[in-house]
Amino acid sequence: MRQLYTATVMPRMLYAASCWYIPEGGRSFINRTKKVHQVLSQIQHRALCLMTGAFRTTAKAELEVEMHIPPIEIALYRAVESSLNRIKGSPLYYKIQQIRRSAPSKFKWYSPLQKLENTIALHLKEGTPPMEVIRPEIICPWTEPPKIHITKGTEVGKLGHNQIAREAKNNPGHILAYTDGSEINGEVGALACILELGAKVASYIGTN
Numbered sequence: 408m409r410q411l412y413t414a415t416v417m418p419r420m421l422y423a424a425s426c427w428y429i430p431e432g433g434r435s436f437i438n439r440t441k442k443v444h445q446v447l448s449q450i451q452h453r454a455l456c457l458m459t460g461a462f463r464t465t466a467k468a469e470l471e472v473e474m475h476i477p478p479i480e481i482a483l484y485r486a487v488e489s490s491l492n493r494i495k496g497s498p499l500y501y502k503i504q505q506i507r508r509s510a511p512s513k514f515k516w517y518s519p520l521q522k523l524e525n526t527i528a529l530h531l532k533e534g535t536p537p538m539e540v541i542r543p544e545i546i547c548p549w550t551e552p553p554k555i556h557i558t559k560g561t562e563v564g565k566l567g568h569n570q571i572a573r574e575a576k577n578n579p580g581h582i583l584a585y586t587d588g589s590e591i592n593g594e595v596g597a598l599a600c601i602l603e604l605g606a607k608v609a610s611y612i613g614t615n
Contacts (some may be wrong), residue, residue, distance in 0.1 A: 408458040409474055416454060421445055425490035428483050429522045436522070447479045491523045496536040521545060590615055 428438045428443060448467065456463055471478055477485070494500055503520070517525070548564035558564040575581035582604075589599040592614045600607040 409476070410460065412454050413476065416450075417482065420450065420479075421486040424483055424486040425523060426519055428487055429519065430487060430526045432483050443483070444480055447483075451476070452478050486525055487523055491520070491527060492538065494520065496541045498540055498542050500540075588612075 423570055429440060432442070440539075448457060448571065452467040452470070454464075455461070455467065455474055455476065456465065458474055459465075459470055461470060468478070470476075494503075556567070558567050575583050582601055584599055584601050586599045588595065594608065595612040595615055598607070598609045
């Protein structure tokens with residue numbers, strides 16, 4: 408019964424919560440937020456009673472602890488915070504910021520996204536680093552991966568490299584890229600270079 412509730416009922420209650428729910432209310436949203444908490448808490452309390460066979464007079468908080476189900480306020484906050492993080496981690500987020508800056512300053516009402524940003528920013532510690540941008544894959548997930556061949560022995564590897572270099576030279580669409588990574592004193596780094604273009608990129612990955 409618990410799995411049925413968490414897998415089917417809760418996703419329906421939290422669907423698109425970032426569009427209609429503002430944590431801690433906010434301007435003109437305080438009464439609406441309280442009403443949302445009240446309605447969804449009643450639904451969750453009834454579901455908890457059915458799961459446990461408890462009486463309706465049993466405290467909801469005790470049932471939530473017994474069934475390991477978070478209060479509806481926490482579930483809603485997690486849902487909207489997750490949505491906000493996905494938006495802020497998207498490469499398109501900077502376009503949203505550009506649209507905001509170009510909009511006339513006479514608009515005094517905030518969008519649901521701005522309300523979420525302002526509310527969640529209050530819980531962040533001072534000096535919290537900005538959200539990492541997660542870029543989509545350059546190739547489609549169903550694209551066939553490149554072939555990997557590891558030779559046995561140094562001499563065989565040199566022969567294989569020379570053959571690949573000759574093929575790449577005869578085909579203008581091929582580029583040879585050399586990569587390497589290493590760890591020194593617990594510090595890990597990586598390097599990639601393309602000799603024909605004179606390009607080299609080094610990156611510090613972090614500690615081991």
